[in-house]
Amino acid sequence: xxxxxxxxxxxxxxxxxxxxxxxxxxxxxxxxxxxxxxxxxxxxxxxxxxxxxxxxxxxxxxxxxxxxxxxxxxxxxxxxxxxxxxxxxxxxxxxxxxxxxxxxxxxxxxxxxxxxxxxxxxxxxxxxxxxxxxxxxxxxxxxxxxxxxxxxxxxxxxxxxxxxxxxx
Numbered sequence: 001x002x003x004x005x006x007x008x009x010x011x012x013x014x015x016x017x018x019x020x021x022x023x024x025x026x027x028x029x030x031x032x033x034x035x036x037x038x039x040x041x042x043x044x045x046x047x048x049x050x051x052x053x054x055x056x057x058x059x060x061x062x063x064x065x066x067x068x069x070x071x072x073x074x075x076x077x078x079x080x081x082x083x084x085x086x087x088x089x090x091x092x093x094x095x096x097x098x099x100x101x102x103x104x105x106x107x108x109x110x111x112x113x114x115x116x117x118x119x120x121x122x123x124x125x126x127x128x129x130x131x132x133x134x135x136x137x138x139x140x141x142x143x144x145x146x147x148x149x150x151x152x153x154x155x156x157x158x159x160x161x162x163x164x165x166x167x168x
Contacts, residue, residue, distance in 0.1 A: 017066060020137070021059055028126060029055040046106040053106075054099050061095050062130050069134055084131050092123035099123070 002010070009015045029051050037047045065087055072083050096119045104111040112119075 020133070021062070024130070024133070025055050025059045025062075028058060046103075046108075049106050050099070050103045053102050054095075057098050057102070058095060058126065061091050061098075062127065065091065065127075065131065065134065069131075069138075073138070084135075088124065088127045088131055092120060092127045095127070096120045096123045 009019050032051050032054070033048075037043055037051065068083065068087055069080075072080050075083070096116065100111050100113065100116065100119055103109075
């Protein structure tokens with residue numbers, strides 16, 4: 001039996017989107033903290049603040065992807081792939097520039113533009129993962145809906161057969 005709050009989140013697509021968005025970006029923050037900050041033994045307020053602001057910015061910058069992907073979902077697959085690739089490339093760049101600027105501001109150091117390609121590669125991976133998860137969940141929902149419709153149809157046919165056999 002599912003907890004009523006979890007069931008309500010699951011049943012409401014908007015709640016589910018924000019639950020996934022929050023859990024996913026908190027996972028990013030935790031992963032970044034454990035793999036970069038802790039490993040480098042550089043636990044300081046500028047680093048923690050940078051992780052927190054990067055997470056919030058990531059949530060805000062990825063938010064428009066949902067509407068873009070919803071609006072383009074009925075397009076041909078190749079068109080959707082090109083739109084998604086373009087969105088991932090552009091928004092990854094925006095997030096990279098913001099993260100570099102925030103880090104420079106919080107650490108009170110000059111921006112590390114010579115390392116932009118490292119930062120951008122990580123951003124591409126994060127936004128590509130976001131996109132893959134979004135479409136994976138979307139297709140899972142469609143498959144589940146189709147399965148439920150088939151089950152209902154099958155149950156209805158069996159009920160009709162039963163009524164016919166009882167009428168004879």
